[in-house]
Amino acid sequence: MQKILQKATVGGGCFWCVEAVYQRLKGVSAVESGYAGGKSPNVTYREVCSEDTRHAEVVQVTFDPQVIPYNDILRVFFLTHDPTTPNQQGRDIGPQYRSVIFYHDEQQKNIAEEVKKQIEDMKYYKAPIVTEIAPLKNYCRAESEHQNFYNYNPSYPYCMYVVQPKVDKFLQMFHDKAQKSI
Secondary structure (H helix, E strand, O other), rough: OOOOOEEEEEOOOOOHHHHHHHHOOOOOEEEEEEEEEEOOOOOOOHHHHHHOOEEEEEEEEOOOOOOOHHHHHHHHHHHHHHOOOOOEOEEEEEEOOEEEEEEHHHHHHHHHHHHHHHHHHOOOOOOOOOOOEEEOOOOEEEHHHHOOOOHHHHOOHHHHHHHHHHHHHHHHOOOEOOOOOO
């Protein structure tokens, strides 16, 4: 029997952080850093950083829903970044760092709204969740130097002080859903 894989596209700050978390999740077969939600189908990192394109830094996650359902993909998303700060994650500030779920179809949209409400109802965060839920548009892959950044550069200061704590949080909260190795 052939596996039917699905894609999820989310942005929760710097894509290096989000990518590193999802690469460690059981049922995920690929994670690609990219840009989505802006005015143009093809952009560069420099253009996105100018804040003129309205793109967000995102990751596109390819996953097996028989191993990790979409709602669990989103629970990991909501609980490993701060979805309460508009256009900001820590010291990364700008619309490219906004918290966003780009849905691929109406079913994903409905699940995203449901999971967002569940997380709000948990009162896990003191402030309201500001995560945008929008249809996927104008996705493009980020430059090759942004792919697998944490895995290739674990001693880079940003990775040690920003990415690693998010990976650690994921491993602590979702240890039962973590891959043994990547």
